[in-house]
Every structure is written in C-alpha cells, then in structure tokens.
Amino acid sequence: MNIFKNNIFIFFVLIIGLSMNVNSAEGTTFKNLKPGFSFEGPFGKFDKESLKRGYQVYSEVCSSCHGMKQLSFRNLSQPGGPEFPTEMVKEIASGYSITDGFNEYGEPLERSMLPSDRFPKPYGSKEEAKGANNGAYPPDLSLIVKARLDGYNYLYSLLKGYEEEIPEDMDIGDLSYNPWYPGGAIAMYQPLYEDSVEYEDGTPATVDQMSYDVANFLTWAAEPTMEERKRLGFIVMGFLIIFVILMYLSVSRLFRDVH
Numbered sequence: 001m002n003i004f005k006n007n008i009f010i011f012f013v014l015i016i017g018l019s020m021n022v023n024s025a026e027g028t029t030f031k032n033l034k035p036g037f038s039f040e041g042p043f044g045k046f047d048k049e050s051l052k053r054g055y056q057v058y059s060e061v062c063s064s065c066h067g068m069k070q071l072s073f074r075n076l077s078q079p080g081g082p083e084f085p086t087e088m089v090k091e092i093a094s095g096y097s098i099t100d101g102f103n104e105y106g107e108p109l110e111r112s113m114l115p116s117d118r119f120p121k122p123y124g125s126k127e128e129a130k131g132a133n134n135g136a137y138p139p140d141l142s143l144i145v146k147a148r149l150d151g152y153n154y155l156y157s158l159l160k161g162y163e164e165e166i167p168e169d170m171d172i173g174d175l176s177y178n179p180w181y182p183g184g185a186i187a188m189y190q191p192l193y194e195d196s197v198e199y200e201d202g203t204p205a206t207v208d209q210m211s212y213d214v215a216n217f218l219t220w221a222a223e224p225t226m227e228e229r230k231r232l233g234f235i236v237m238g239f240l241i242i243f244v245i246l247m248y249l250s251v252s253r254l255f256r257d258v259h
C-alpha cells in the first residue's frame with residue numbers, strides 16, 4: 001500500500017515539474033536588459049495598447065527593411081493580438097498593392113491587398129535587400145523573437161543599445177557599434193530615435209518606449225496564439241490533477257484489503 005502511495009506521489013510531482021519546466025529555457029540569458037513584459041509567466045497576457053503602438057513602430061520604421069512574411073493583415077484583428085477593428089485592417093491592407101495573376105494580354109495585374117494577404121516584402125529579392133544594406137540581409141522579423149536566445153529581452157536591449165562611442169581597439173568600418181549584438185559591429189544603423197514615430201494614443205515616443213512596444217509586438221507576431229496556448233495549458237493541467245486524484249482514490253480502494 002505504501003509503495004503505491006509513494007509511486008503515485010512521485011508521478012504527480014514529476015508531471016507537475018515537467019510541465020512547469022518547459023518554458024525555463026526562456027530565462028537562460030547572459031546579460032540582456034529585462035524591462036519586464038506583461039506576457040511573461042504562466043498567467044501573462046499581452047498589453048494590447050503596447051501591441052498597437054508596437055505595430056505602429058514596425059509599420060512606420062522597420063517595415064521599410066524587414067518583412068514579416070508569416071503574418072497576414074487579418075491577424076491584427078484576431079483575439080489575443082492588437083485587436084484592431086476589421087474595418088481598420090481592411091484599410092491598412094488596401095494601402096499596399098501586389099501583383100496577382102495576368103490580364104488577357106499576359107501582363108501582370110496589380111491589385112490592392114486584402115486582409116487575407118501576407119504582409120508585403122520590402123525588397124524584390126535577397127540580392128536587392130543586401131545591395132541596399134551594406135551587403136547585410138535584414139532578416140524577416142515574424143519569428144525573430146523565437147530565433148534568438150531570450151528573444152524579446154534581446155530585441156529590446158539591441159534596439160535601445162546603440163552607442164556612439166566605439167571602443168578604441170575596434171575597427172568597425174561602415175558598421176554601427178552595438179554592444180548587445182554578438183561581436184558588437186552591426187550592419188543595421190540605429191533605427192529608433194526620440195520621436196521616430198508620433199504615437200496615436202499620445203504616449204511619448206522615447207527610444208525606450210518604442211523598443212519596448214516593438215519587442216512586445218514582435219513577440220506576439222512570433223506566436224499570435226500565445227494567450228490561447230496558456231489558457232489551454234491550464235485546462236489540461238486541471239484535468240490532469242483531477243485525473244491523478246481519481247486514479248489515486250480508485251487504486252487505494254482497489255488495494256484496500258490487500259496486505
């Protein structure tokens with residue numbers, strides 16, 4: 001009887017331990033700044049106002065060099081994201097155009113974009129992108145937060161971390177100095193300066209605020225269903241706990257008379 005009790009207890013602790021540990025890799029970081037984001041932790045949710053501002057920073061500053069190909073315009077209106085009204089998303093999409101199909105003479109046809117279209121690419125080809133950027137390719141940003149260790153804190157640190165004073169022993173040529181970037185020399189010029197955007201909600205657009213908002217937005221972009229995942233996780237955990245309790249009760253009942 002005691003053996004059963006112990007085994008079940010260990011099983012229970014293991015399951016809980018394992019499920020809690022899944023995200024701990026996010027925390028392994030060397031020295032990134034940690035401003036603290038609302039989506040952190042098992043109960044965390046996105047700050048929608050910050051997501052909206054972050055979209056504004058992406059679209060007005062970053063999108064001229066970086067695409068976001070995994071996202072469609074309509075994602076902007078879905079639950080768990082910035083939740084822009086559908087009418088507004090239609091309007092945003094229609095501001096871009098795309099070649100789609102051919103007319104009767106075989107000439108490519110242009111049309112304005114729809115909410116179901118993916119975000120437009122800033123350059124026609126990789127070569128063109130490199131040519132315009134010091135030979136470096138500006139990566140697609142839709143999954144960048146997942147592609148870097150401690151992604152959102154790194155992004156925040158990188159964007160606000162440009163320094164004018166270059167260490168004496170470094171020769172970086174045409175590149176910019178950013179101690180957060182591995183190696184310190186980055187081909188992206190400092191993209192954000194005080195008042196690079198004028199926030200529609202009146203929030204002062206400091207470099208710190210814009211870096212924070214766009215890091216927030218790109219975290220959502222990398223996983224638009226994060227809130228749903230967390231919610232489901234709790235339902236599954238709850239079910240598991242009830243299941244383990246029922247198992248325990250039935251097993252102890254079954255072996256009640258075994259000595």
Ligand code: HEC
Nearest residue numbers: 061062064065133136137138139144186187188191192214
């Ligand atoms: C003028 C073009 C340009 C703009 C505007 C721009 N970037 Fe970049 N970005 C680049 C280039 C080029 C690179 C590649 C740098 C390299 O390889 O050294 C890059 C790299 C990056 C990286 C990858 C860094 C890494 O660890 O590899 C991130 C993240 C990034 N940019 C985010 C942003 C964000 C967010 C914005 C808007 C606030 C932005 N960029 C605006 C050109 C740009």
